Amino acid sequence: MHELSIVESIVRIAEEQAKKFGSQRVSRIEMEIGKCSGIEMDAFDFAWTEAIKGSCLDTSVREVIMIEAKSKCSSCQTVFSVENIYDICPECGEICCDLVQGKELKISSIEIEEPVLSEKPMNYV
Ligand SMILES: [Zn+2]
Structure with missing residues (x-):
C-alpha cells in the first residue's frame, strides 16, 4: 500500500530526529498534506495507526494541515482553487493548467520529548 510506505518513511525520519536529541519519544508531529498529493486520508490514518505502534510516535499528537490545491492557467494566468488536477x-476554459499548490507532503514540525537523563531511583537517605 502506497500510504503505508509513506507513513513508514515519516516514522523513520521521526526516529532519526528523536535519536539526534537523545530522546525516545516525539511529543508532537505536524504535517502538511496537499489535497492533490494523492494521499487517501482513510488509508493514511489506517497506515498511521499500524506503523507507529512501538515507535517514537506511539504517543505523539498528530496534526495534519490540509493544503488547498491551486492551478495556474497557462493562457490567462488566473490562479484558481481546484478539486482535482x-x-x-474558470475564466477562459483552458484545460492546460499547472498545479502550483496542493501536491505537498511534508513534515512541517516535530517536537521531541525531553530525554530522561537518569532512570535510577533517587536515594534520599
Ligand atoms: Zn484561463
Whole structure:
C-alpha cells in the first residue's frame, strides 16, 4: 500500500530526529498534506495507526494541515482553487493548467520529548 510506505518513511525520519536529541519519544508531529498529493486520508490514518505502534510516535499528537490545491492557467494566468488536477480554468476554459499548490507532503514540525537523563531511583537517605 502506497500510504503505508509513506507513513513508514515519516516514522523513520521521526526516529532519526528523536535519536539526534537523545530522546525516545516525539511529543508532537505536524504535517502538511496537499489535497492533490494523492494521499487517501482513510488509508493514511489506517497506515498511521499500524506503523507507529512501538515507535517514537506511539504517543505523539498528530496534526495534519490540509493544503488547498491551486492551478495556474497557462493562457490567462488566473490562479484558481481546484478539486482535482484536471479542472479547467474558470475564466477562459483552458484545460492546460499547472498545479502550483496542493501536491505537498511534508513534515512541517516535530517536537521531541525531553530525554530522561537518569532512570535510577533517587536515594534520599
Ligand atoms: Zn484561463
